[in-house]
Amino acid sequence: MPKSNRYALAGLLLFVALCGAWMLSIDSRERFTTDVTELLPADERDPEARFALSLVRERQGRVVLIALDAPPGTSHATLTAASQVYADTLRASSAFSAVYPLADQSWQHALGRLLHTRRFDLLLPGWLAEQRKAYVAEASAEPFPTWLATRVTAALDAHLASPASAATVDLVPSDPLLLLVSLADKAAPLAPTPAASSNRVLIWAETRNGPLSEAGQQPVFDALDAGKAAARAQVPDLTARFTGVARFAAAAKASTRAEITQLNTIAIGCVLLITALFLKRLHAVLHLLPVVLMATLGAVTITTLLFPRVHVLVFVLGALLSGVAVDYGFQIVLARRENEPFSSRLRRLAIPLLGGAGTTFAGFVALTVSELPLVRQLGVYVAAGIVVGLVATVLYFSLFPRLDFAPRRLTFQAALPSRLRLPLLLALAGLAILGLTRLHWHDDLRTLEYPSPVLRAEDAALRNAFGQSNDSANYVTRGATYAEARTRWQHLADSAPNGSPITGIASLLPSPDAYAAAISAETRTQLTAFPPAFRAAAEAAGFESDAFDDFHRDFASYLSTPPPAYEALLRDTLSNLPGPLALLAHADAEGVWFLSTAPRAFEVPTVAEGTFSLSGIEGLNHLFSRYRAATARLSLIGISALVLISCFLHGPRLGLRTAALPLLATGLAFGVLALRGEAFGLFHLLGALLGVCLADDYAHFAHADDPAHPQARAAIRLSGLTTAASFAVLMTSAIPAVSALGATVALIVTLALVFVETDLFSLRGHG
Amino acid sequence: MALAGCPKNCPKLTHRMNIRRLLWIFILLALPVVAEPYAAELSAPWRTRLAALVKPKTLSAPFTESRSTPLKKRPVVVTGTVRIDRARGLSLSYDQRHAPVVILDERGLLLRHEDGREQSAPPEAESDLRLLHALFSFDLATLEKSYALTATDSPDGKWTLVFTRRDGATATYRELVLVGTLDRLTGITLAKTPNLKTEIVLGEPQLDPVFTAVDLARYFR
Numbered sequence: 008m009p010k011s012n013r014y015a016l017a018g019l020l021l022f023v024a025l026c027g028a029w030m031l032s033i034d035s036r037e038r039f040t041t042d043v044t045e046l047l048p049a050d051e052r053d054p055e056a057r058f059a060l061s062l063v064r065e066r067q068g069r070v071v072l073i074a075l076d077a078p079p080g081t082s083h084a085t086l087t088a089a090s091q092v093y094a095d096t097l098r099a100s101s102a103f104s105a106v107y108p109l110a111d112q113s114w115q116h117a118l119g120r121l122l123h124t125r126r127f128d129l130l131l132p133g134w135l136a137e138q139r140k141a142y143v144a145e146a147s148a149e150p151f152p153t154w155l156a157t158r159v160t161a162a163l164d165a166h167l168a169s170p171a172s173a174a175t176v177d178l179v180p181s182d183p184l185l186l187l188v189s190l191a192d193k194a195a196p197l198a199p200t201p202a203a204s205s206n207r208v209l210i211w212a213e214t215r216n217g218p219l220s221e222a223g224q225q226p227v228f229d230a231l232d233a234g235k236a237a238a239r240a241q242v243p244d245l246t247a248r249f250t251g252v253a254r255f256a257a258a259a260k261a262s263t264r265a266e267i268t269q270l271n272t273i274a275i276g277c278v279l280l281i282t283a284l285f286l287k288r289l290h291a292v293l294h295l296l297p298v299v300l301m302a303t304l305g306a307v308t309i310t311t312l313l314f315p316r317v318h319v320l321v322f323v324l325g326a327l328l329s330g331v332a333v334d335y336g337f338q339i340v341l342a343r344r345e346n347e348p349f350s351s352r353l354r355r356l357a358i359p360l361l362g363g364a365g366t367t368f369a370g371f372v373a374l375t376v377s378e379l380p381l382v383r384q385l386g387v388y389v390a391a392g393i394v395v396g397l398v399a400t401v402l403y404f405s406l407f408p409r410l411d412f413a414p415r416r417l418t419f420q421a422a423l424p425s426r427l428r429l430p431l432l433l434a435l436a437g438l439a440i441l442g443l444t445r446l447h448w449h450d451d452l453r454t455l456e457y458p459s460p461v462l463r464a465e466d467a468a469l470r471n472a473f474g475q476s477n478d479s480a481n482y483v484t485r486g487a488t489y490a491e492a493r494t495r496w497q498h499l500a501d502s503a504p505n506g507s508p509i510t511g512i513a514s515l516l517p518s519p520d521a522y523a524a525a526i527s528a529e530t531r532t533q534l535t536a537f538p539p540a541f542r543a544a545a546e547a548a549g550f551e552s553d554a555f556d557d558f559h560r561d562f563a564s565y566l567s568t569p570p571p572a573y574e575a576l577l578r579d580t581l582s583n584l585p586g587p588l589a590l591l592a593h594a595d596a597e598g599v600w601f602l603s604t605a606p607r608a609f610e611v612p613t614v615a616e617g618t619f620s621l622s623g624i625e626g627l628n629h630l631f632s633r634y635r636a637a638t639a640r641l642s643l644i645g646i647s648a649l650v651l652i653s654c655f656l657h658g659p660r661l662g663l664r665t666a667a668l669p670l671l672a673t674g675l676a677f678g679v680l681a682l683r684g685e686a687f688g689l690f691h692l693l694g695a696l697l698g699v700c701l702a703d704d705y706a707h708f709a710h711a712d713d714p715a716h717p718q719a720r721a722a723i724r725l726s727g728l729t730t731a732a733s734f735a736v737l738m739t740s741a742i743p744a745v746s747a748l749g750a751t752v753a754l755i756v757t758l759a760l761v762f763v764e765t766d767l768f769s770l771r772g773h774g
Numbered sequence: 775m776a777l778a779g780c781p782k783n784c785p786k787l788t789h790r791m792n793i794r795r796l797l798w799i800f801i802l803l804a805l806p807v808v809a810e811p812y813a814a815e816l817s818a819p820w821r822t823r824l825a826a827l828v829k830p831k832t833l834s835a836p837f838t839e840s841r842s843t844p845l846k847k848r849p850v851v852v853t854g855t856v857r858i859d860r861a862r863g864l865s866l867s868y869d870q871r872h873a874p875v876v877i878l879d880e881r882g883l884l885l886r887h888e889d890g891r892e893q894s895a896p897p898e899a900e901s902d903l904r905l906l907h908a909l910f911s912f913d914l915a916t917l918e919k920s921y922a923l924t925a926t927d928s929p930d931g932k933w934t935l936v937f938t939r940r941d942g943a944t945a946t947y948r949e950l951v952l953v954g955t956l957d958r959l960t961g962i963t964l965a966k967t968p969n970l971k972t973e974i975v976l977g978e979p980q981l982d983p984v985f986t987a988v989d990l991a992r993y994f995r
């Protein structure tokens with residue numbers, strides 16, 4: 008073996024060893040992700056998007072809703088016992104941190120106790136503000152405590168005359184101000200009561216780990232299975248359904264993995280089939296395998312070196328790398344001429360190879376400054392793979408200088424007469440422009456998800472069973488402090504029209520202004536005078552003298568204790584919220600937010616600063632538009648680089664003609680798709696960039712086309728057809744984004760191939 | 775004697791006797807199963823009276839409700855109209871302004887406010903409400919599980935049914951009382967404690983009134 012070959016072999020082996028060692032050293036579960044939210048930047052500057060992403064990762068994303076259905080005829084007691092066993096099994100597992108059967112009202116009672124204990128801190132300030140407003144409006148001459156005592160007594164009488172008083176008879180002695188009674192309307196929507204069903208039990212549970220982590224998926228499903236098995240000992244035909252982010256995430260992961268395997272297998276089959284049509288020595292094609300594997304290994308290694316977590320979609324979209332890496336092999340081996348040394352062949356092919364690889368590299372390097380992690384990772388992956396693929400191809404095939412794929416001699420000639428080229432070019436350009444005028448964009452983050460209609464239907468049915476109506480929308484009000492968040496929430500609540508109430512945990516909390524007024528020295532003095540006035544007014548109205556002893560004791564204690572600071576009061580109260588209510592507010596280093604619901608028709612007014620609608624992942628589509636626009640700018644930079652490189656390599660005239668081929672192919676592909684009515688998105692754009700780069704490769708290779716040596720033409724045909732077939736396979740993907748990308752690239756590559764075959768741009772023979 | 779005089783028929787008659795004996799055994803065994811609720815407490819005339827009470831398919835009557843609580847020296851008195859539809863349940867509409875309509879039916883208790891808001895009773899009230907529904911619909915079988923019954927008649931035609939909570943029963947109402955004259959119900963008392971009770975006095979009822987669609991939508995569900 009010549010010395011140069013030994014170096015080449017050593018270099019290749021060393022590269023594979025280093026990359027292999029790196030790949031073996033990393034934890035694939037930690038480094039690769041299928042989480043759709045990780046396609047967006049973690050430090051997204053849009054606060055709404057950042058919040059929506061955090062919700063999935065925070066406690067709100069860990070909620071699992073479960074419905075147990077017993078066959079008709081099962082007694083309620085038996086079903087209750089079975090559900091108890093089910094809940095106990097979940098509680099005993101390490102996968103769940105909280106489990107509440109909805110029939111078990113313990114957490115609602117806990118809320119009641121919490122509010123009762125803190126009723127003067129939490130509810131008195133708002134009530135007092137309302138009373139003071141009425142006092143001012145009435146312009147009463149009575150002192151405020153006396154006026155208030157009379158008003159409280161009258162309200163109490165009215166309440167006792169109401170049929171609703173039957174339910175509050177135990178509460179009124181300690182709450183004659185009816186603070187908790189009047190709260191019932193506000194608090195009831197916070198815990199929607201599902202429609203009663205004699206053969207169904209609903210369970211609300213919270214997992215210990217996030218739904219996107221491994222620990223938040225399989226262990227959770229195992230615990231749910233164990234719970235079902237245990238409950239079936241009581242009710243053998245019990246069915247258990249559940250929904251949660253974890254279920255969607257696990258399904259998406261499994262589906263995406265299955266799809267990657269399936270699409271790659273079909274693509275490889277198509278490539279082999281096409282290759283067999285063009286080459287006699289099919290087994291020689293196996294030599295391409297090491298080159299493709301090395302390009303892929305290098306690309307994965309460099310991508311994982313640069314990014315702590317890489318989305319698997321990068322590998323699906325980066326499948327084109329195989330097509331490009333294979334192209335270099337085809338070009339080098341099929342350009343073989345008898346008795347020509349390998350080094351001479353390389354010199355002959357240097358410009359087409361460097362031109363093709365250089366433009367593709369430049370196009371994808373431009374993507375690495377994108378703010379979208381997926382696009383950034385894809386840019387690095389393909390750019391790195393291009394460089395590694397080209398170097399590996401040259402080194403590898405230098406070891407086999409006599410390798411011959413034995414191409415079949417195809418005498419197909421489709422070159423157009425020169426006089427027809429310009430009119431045809433103009434006609435095609437016109438068609439492309441016509442189509443491009445019809446182009447419309449539709450950005451939808453859901454196109455990245457593997458569609459799961461069955462899961463979605465089950466999810467909707469379960470949420471409906473839990474009383475989560477589709478008629479209402481969720482809103483989030485944020486603030487740097489509790490006071491700011493509560494003030495902003497008040498602006499939101501005040502802006503709601505009558506009949507469209509805003510319900511939220513914030514309604515149970517005093518506003519900062521009302522709280523400050525309630526704990527002021529003046530108010531405290533007036534409140535000290537209230538109990539004797541109330542006692543007198545109540546007795547005069549026919550109440551027993553000891554009727555409200557509980558109230559007087561608690562109120563005296565409240566007045567004698569220094570009031571807590573507002574921030575401390577809210578922090579302490581919200582951290583003690585029981586069960587599902589705990590998810591309605593959140594505080595961390597970044598601030599505080601409250602969750603509210605309102606009828607879907609309600610639109611948040613501009614005065615409600617800090618509040619935005621939480622419309623799920625689809626609510627982030629506007630971000631996708633922004634990313635698409637940014638990617639379009641980067642693609643234009645990449646395409647400009649492609650044109651410049653072409654002009655640099657071939658001179659301005661030929662360089663522009665060379666660059667025009669991929670640009671027309673892309674423009675025409677977009678035009679045709681637009682005329683078909685296709686809505687375009689980010690992935691059409693990425694597909695266009697990939698297509699431009701591939702088409703540009705063929706334009707550069709066309710320069711090396713020599714009628715005396717038809718192998719170069721065979722190499723372009725083979726490259727083009729195998730690439731078009733691979734991407735046509737991607738069109739069958741169930742993930743809309745992948746399908747869009749496949750359609751775009753397949754069409755561009757096919758058109759580019761037709762342009763090269765017909766020599767529409769008169770590029771042949773310039774090599 | 776007839777049997778002795780007719781030896782030819784003897785085997786047949788013996789067979790008949792066996793069947794009759796078996797039938798008696800079956801009836802005796804089945805008696806506890808098909809026995810009327812409060813079989814010992816309610817004689818046949820009582821059952822006739824109760825049957826007459828539930829005969830009207832619909833009923834409407836004015837009422838006066840006195841609510842005694844430990845808070846007030848005197849009961850709070852309110853008035854209204856009770857409507858009963860055997861298929862839909864019972865509805866109380868109060869004369870007091872802004873008072874919600876109270877609907878008690880098989881699905882539980884519902885307060886329907888003027889503005890259309892509806893409030894259901896909390897789930898923990900379900901067992902009590904089931905018993906109240908049983909009381910108003912004279913579902914004695916349900917009441918018997920939780921309450922003992924004392925029925926008294928007076929010569930002037932007045933009658934009283936006192937349901938007293940059995941030991942161990944979970945109902946919160948200690949005593950439920952129905953008072954009537956002849957075949958008319960005139961009063962209901964629901965007592966949790968001696969000083970926490972509701973007494974309803976019913977006025978002259980209108981039997982089998984026709985509830986319009988508007989009435990049905992407003993007073994029932």
